[in-house]
Amino acid sequence: MTNNLDTFFGAISDPTRRAVIERLAEGPAPVSELHAPHDIALPTFMKHLKVLEAAGLVRSEKKGRVRTVHIEAAPLAEAEHWLNRQRRIWEGRLDRLQLLAEQLERETK
Amino acid sequence: MTNNLDTFFGAISDPTRRAVIERLAEGPAPVSELHAPHDIALPTFMKHLKVLEAAGLVRSEKKGRVRTVHIEAAPLAEAEHWLNRQRRIWEGRLDRLQLLAEQLERETK
DNA sequence: GAAAAACTTTACCATCTGGCTAACTAATTT
DNA sequence: AAATTAGTTAGCCAGATGGTAAAGTTTTTC
Known part of the structure; x- marks a missing residue:
């Protein structure tokens, strides 16, 4: 019974991830900009983004070398x-x- | 920054724990009754209850050998x-x- | 075409989580 | 007093989670 609610609530139970959501509520942003205020290594941060993406809270597209992330309302x-x-x-x-x-x-x- | 929201959302990100909350919304119950519908060992189940209690979602009192659990609205x-x-x-x-x-x-x- | 920027991939680590069994304590029942 | 019931405690385990550093890839930019 691995529910939507499991991954959703799991995703927002982490402060770094909630901060990302709050930032994204103001508009889409590239990974590097989202990462900047957080004092953790980039690969660690990317894992958080993947969790948010897997939970359907966020989507991202890569154009050139920049990946832009935006929230998903659903x-x-x-x-x-x-x-x-x-x-x-x-x-x-x-x-x-x-x-x-x-x-x-x-x-x- | 180990927030209230961390433990709260963490607590309800598990299906067993959400089921307990749903059951308790109908009224308080002893541990054994709460445990019955779940196909996991009692000590495992007790851990879930402790998580809910630590998150402030639930409170419990022991009277005699029975521990009664009830939800907390806050x-x-x-x-x-x-x-x-x-x-x-x-x-x-x-x-x-x-x-x-x-x-x-x-x-x- | 070399250097810099913006990720990605790989590999590793410690701790937390959800699960178990077995043995124990404390109240009731019989 | 013996047996049963209702939790508790202790100890173990596998896998997930949040973190790291180092090396690789793919655009841009100079």
Whole structure:
């Protein structure tokens, strides 16, 4: 059961990768520019890019010697749906617990 | 920079752990009941619970020989904010790109 | 055509992760 | 008191992950 959600959440569980996403939200950029602010070796950084690409968060094209990277909107939706559903279910539960508590309150009064 | 988001997203990047969260959204349960549907050894399962607990997604209390586990609503909010912000930013970007495309369309007509 | 730039590939390493079995402790049940 | 139930602890393992350095490839640029 190697889900989309697995690779998606796995991809954004790393701070370097989240930083890349945040940067890319402002627009596409070549690898070297994306790499610059991070104090890690280039090949290490490329691995992070591959993880993001494998998770479908990012796509890239090479033109000449420059590879340009840009974000992909698609997979975010699914992840948000999961989180939303969970939050609704368990906030619902908390609400019901509160109602129960209030009811008990009234009964013991 | 070992962020909250790191451990949170890391925690929900595993299918077993997401399944536990989904189950717990219906109400608290003892470890053995949570374990039952998963075809893995108990100690392995306990590790998953520890990851969820360390990420603040879950809490548990032991009474007698039974440990009861329940979800914690708090950390979801932060994660959703991150995702929401990202989505807004880059959907915004996609919209702007579309406008640009339409403009070019008009100009070349 | 030589040098520089922008990646890529290769090979290696330590630590983390998810899995296991076996043995142990502490409560209930019978 | 003996057996059962419900977790816990300890120790091991294979593979993934995040990191490195060094050498190679393919454009550009000078």
